[in-house]
Structure formats: structure tokens, C-alpha cells
Amino acid sequence: MKSVPLKAAPRALTGRGGVKKLRAQGRVPAVIYGRNVPAENLELDARELRNLLLHSASENILVDLEIQNHQRAKRLAIVQEVQHHPLTGDVLHVDFHEVSENEKVTMMVPVETVGEAIGVKTGGGVLEHVLFKIKVRALPKDLPEQILVDVSHLQAGQSIHLGDIQPPPGVEILGDKSISVISIATPRVEEAPAAAEAVAPGEVEMIKEKKEAAAEAGAPEKPEKAEKAEKAAAAPTAEKKSAPAAEKKKQA
Secondary structure (H helix, E strand, C coil): CCCEEEEEEECCCCHHHHHHHHHHCCEEEEEEECCCCCCEEEEEEHHHHHHHHHCCCCCCCEEEEEECCCCCCEEEEEEEEEEECCCCCCEEEEEEEECCCCCCEEEEEEEEEECCCHHHHCCCCEEEECCCEEEEEECHHHCCCCEEEECCCCCCCCEEEHHHCCCCCCCEECCCCCCEEEEEECCCCCCCCCCCCCCCHHHHHHHHHHHHHHHHHCCCCCCHHHHHHHHHHHHHHHHHHHHHHHHHHHHC
């Protein structure tokens, strides 16, 4: 990562009222800290900072800070965090992490995809970006602003894991190598509704005739099961009535 120059100044205004007044003057409050140095309050020119962020691939920037009226005027630092206004997007605050040229540092780097996956283009899959940032370690000059991952070869159902990503020279990717970073989800297949039970043509005609006959008679149609039940109930009664007649014949 190539360092870029940025001017700063010691900041005297603090607290909510102080930083509000500072922003009204076109300045942005900031802080710089390091491993062996105490944190210091700084202020930046809002326009200069905006142009710097606008022309950078990400907010991971290595800067050569020039602090005016300070005994340590030259500082090498990484933009650790940038706070934005949720509505306007204006920069509210910046955190700088002072680093050494010869000491490796660890930071989170954004992951960006390159190309269009075959599984999305022709397979109907959906690209899922699981991890948007990954942790890397390197010397300040070797730190990447972002890591580009080619996804054009991915089929539906395939994934790119942390161990599959080839880091830039001098950069070490940290973390579980089996973690999925980017994947192509397979398209969902909707189940077809169950086919209706087949009905024989003869049964359809009989049901239709029964409905028509019931409609002509003005009586409600009886279900087939109800008709069978009535016949079964009537059968024993008929047998009982015929039994005395048979006994009389025997006596005669």
C-alpha cells in the first residue's frame, strides 16, 4: 500500500460542544494512537479528507501525517476507522493507528468480487457474499487496500473458502481456512402440486346422473355411503316381518 500525504493539527476543542463547533468551521476531529505512544487529539481539513477518501479504493489508507506545530511532525499511520453521519454521509471522526515501516500490522481488508459466475449467468444461482472483510497481516507497505476474488468459474453450489484466496505478495491471510467467503446458492425448485386421484369415466357419468336426478326431484342428493347405510338398516326389518308368515305356513 502506497502512503499518501495528509496534513493535520493538534486539537484543543473537545467534548460534544467543542467538536460541533469544529465541524462548523470545516474541520474534522480525529485521534491518533499507537502501541508505545499515548493517544493524541487531532483535527483535519474536511475538504482534503473528503478528496482523499473519494480517490481511494477503500477506507484502508496508509498516510504520511504532517502534524503542524508538533515536536513529532511526521507520522506514518493507517486509517483505522472512519465514522460517517447516517443521513448525510459526512465524515464525523477519524481514528489513526500509528505504525512502523519495519513492523507487521494486522487489519481488516474488504473483499471484492471480479467477474460474473457461471452458476449465476447460466445456472440460475445467486451469489452470496458471506464475508465482506478478512483479516490480514503484513508490513505497512505491503498492506492491500482491498482483495479481489475472481468468481467467474464458480458453478451453482460451489464456494470459495478463505484458504482458496491467493493473497498479494508479502501478505498473510489469517483465520480458519475452511470458512466460506463467497458461494453460489443453488436455485430453489418448487414442488409440483400432487395430481388429483384418477376417476373412472363410468363413475363420473353415474355421479353426474345422480346430481341431475336429485336436482329435478327438488331433493338434496344423498351421499353414496348414506344410501348403503339405509339399505343395511332396512334389511333386518324385512327379515323379521317375513318370519311370522313362514311359521304360520308350517303350522298349517
